[in-house]
Amino acid sequence: MNVLTAILLVVSFITFKFYQSTKVPKGLKNVPTLSFLDFLITIYINAGPDKRWEYARETLEKEGIAKAWFDGKWDLVVTDLELVKDILTKTDLYPKALLKESFPKSLLTQYYGVNLVFSNGDEWKRHRRIANPSFRNLPVHVFVESATKLLNIVEKIDNEPIEVKNLMHRLTLDVLGKAAFGFDFNNLEDPNNVYVTAYKEVMEEFRNPLYFVFSFLDNLPRSEATKKIAKLNKLYDEIVESKRKSMKMDELEKKINNNSADLLERMIYACKDPENPTLTNEELRHDLAIFMLAGHDTTANALTTILYLLAVHKDAQKKVRDELLRVLGDDLTPSAEQQKELKYMNMVINENLRLYPPVAQLPRRFSAQDIKFRNHVIPAKTPIILSIYGIHHSSRNWKDPEIFIPERFEDEKHDHYAWLGFGGGNRICLGINFSLIEQRIMLCALLRKYEISLPEDSIHKDKLQIEPDVSGTSGPHPVPLIFKRRTE
Numbered sequence: 001m002n003v004l005t006a007i008l009l010v011v012s013f014i015t016f017k018f019y020q021s022t023k024v025p026k027g028l029k030n031v032p033t034l035s036f037l038d039f040l041i042t043i044y045i046n047a048g049p050d051k052r053w054e055y056a057r058e059t060l061e062k063e064g065i066a067k068a069w070f071d072g073k074w075d076l077v078v079t080d081l082e083l084v085k086d087i088l089t090k091t092d093l094y095p096k097a098l099l100k101e102s103f104p105k106s107l108l109t110q111y112y113g114v115n116l117v118f119s120n121g122d123e124w125k126r127h128r129r130i131a132n133p134s135f136r137n138l139p140v141h142v143f144v145e146s147a148t149k150l151l152n153i154v155e156k157i158d159n160e161p162i163e164v165k166n167l168m169h170r171l172t173l174d175v176l177g178k179a180a181f182g183f184d185f186n187n188l189e190d191p192n193n194v195y196v197t198a199y200k201e202v203m204e205e206f207r208n209p210l211y212f213v214f215s216f217l218d219n220l221p222r223s224e225a226t227k228k229i230a231k232l233n234k235l236y237d238e239i240v241e242s243k244r245k246s247m248k249m250d251e252l253e254k255k256i257n258n259n260s261a262d263l264l265e266r267m268i269y270a271c272k273d274p275e276n277p278t279l280t281n282e283e284l285r286h287d288l289a290i291f292m293l294a295g296h297d298t299t300a301n302a303l304t305t306i307l308y309l310l311a312v313h314k315d316a317q318k319k320v321r322d323e324l325l326r327v328l329g330d331d332l333t334p335s336a337e338q339q340k341e342l343k344y345m346n347m348v349i350n351e352n353l354r355l356y357p358p359v360a361q362l363p364r365r366f367s368a369q370d371i372k373f374r375n376h377v378i379p380a381k382t383p384i385i386l387s388i389y390g391i392h393h394s395s396r397n398w399k400d401p402e403i404f405i406p407e408r409f410e411d412e413k414h415d416h417y418a419w420l421g422f423g424g425g426n427r428i429c430l431g432i433n434f435s436l437i438e439q440r441i442m443l444c445a446l447l448r449k450y451e452i453s454l455p456e457d458s459i460h461k462d463k464l465q466i467e468p469d470v471s472g473t474s475g476p477h478p479v480p481l482i483f484k485r486r487t488e
């Protein structure tokens with residue numbers, strides 16, 4: 001066989017494989033299609049979920065479902081609330097696509113492995129059963145300590161723009177490190193410390209969109225990236241091992257009883273129960289890695305966008321402040337009871353998560369069997385993407401969806417599945433209270449002391465500019481805001 005024939009054969013094989021992958025499965029033929037050209041444009045312009053929704057809105061609003069060709073497969077994108085409810089409540093019928101199956105050789109799999117977020121069935125139940133009780137008593141003192149450090153930083157830059165996104169990421173990383181495994185990243189005071197740099201470098205590797213769009217590239221070696229991941233994994237391993245070895249169960253019990261135990265210590269303690277199968281050190285490490293992503297980037301982005309909204313909507317800022325001063329009086333930190341009384345603040349938090357959901361689309365699920373939906377039969381094994389951004393911005397679910405109206409949550413008239421800030425059904429976020437308490441404490445601390453405004457020359461003046469969400473969480477481009485000390 002000469003070289004030309006060999007090249008022709010290879011090209012024909014690739015063309016055939018490509019043609020095969022673009023062929024629409026029978027059951028999806030009549031489902032509206034999202035344009036592949038639009039998809040390429042959104043990649044080219046580095047679009048965030050808002051721009052992607054602009055392109056997809058018309059097609060998706062027709063039936064609440066659409067098909068999209070991505071990475072050699074046809075995905076089903078869903079915003080229809082009936083189907084959303086089915087997907088979120090029947091987790092056996094719609095299991096999650098696991099990292100180790102979707103991207104077997106990827107760095108993502110090396111780092112996150114199988115964990116609470118990326119697992120199914122009995123394996124997921126085992127992780128969730130061990131982690132659940134740990135989230136019941138939260139280390140509020142950690143939130144308060146970090147709020148104090150945050151105020152010290154803001155105080156030094158009175159009345160000048162401060163870039164809030166970076167600040168909020170530093171804050172929530174510190175909170176998560178301490179609350180999850182008793183480790184002080186000290187990122188608020190030392191933005192360039194060695195562990196923070198290692199964490200950031202690993203996250204940067206995951207943000208490379210090339211590997212998302214063309215997952216076969218994961219088969220190529222990435223030795224530098226692998227080294228960075230190994231460094232971070234070593235830190236987690238050392239923490240898990242040293243806690244497991246050095247902690248006696250009665251010591252742990254004491255820490256839990258006086259509420260000074262971190263999440264990892266609580267999980268190690270929960271593992272001692274002979275009736276519950278234990279998590280291995282590696283499984284605990286993977287859970288820590290996913291807590292870092294699920295619990296740090298998400299809340300940081302939520303805090304950034306809520307501060308932006310309050311800076312832009314001065315009337316809402318005043319209402320939140322008036323309410324917290326009335327409810328808290330001289331108390332600096334809201335108690336659990338007081339947090340319930342912060343009704344307007346809680347509505348603003350909900351509206352912020354509706355407008356700018358930090359998880360804009362849920363991790364892929366797939367249909368375990370053929371699914372009948374209206375006049376379609378969705379074939380088994382179809383990858384499914386549930387678009388939270390689309391659901392939150394659909395005029396089928398919300399009046400004036402693009403407008404900031406916290407009062408819409410006053411008597412919760414919306415469909416239960418139309419607000420999915422923390423997901424829904426059995427796999428609903430485990431860190432809801434963690435995040436809500438953290439957000440309320442930070443807002444109380446900042447708003448009591450400062451008037452917040454958007455600088456005149458802000459890139460966000462007309463509209464918040466949102467970044468592409470390739471690593472699973474979505475947030476804005478950097479947001480400088482002015483904090484002016486209040487005099488009253």
Ligand code: HEM
Pocket residue numbers: 116117128291294295296298299302357358359362363420421422423424426427428429430431432434435
């Ligand atoms: C504003 C902040 C947060 C948002 C918007 C958020 C959002 C979500 C969403 C949408 C899901 C569902 C994922 C799915 O169904 O596939 C989820 C799950 C999860 N979240 Fe959060 N989250 C936040 C904060 C946190 C925090 C602070 C933690 C932990 C410290 C956390 C831990 C988890 C875990 C472990 C799961 C998986 C639950 C399971 O599958 O059983 N999250 N989160």
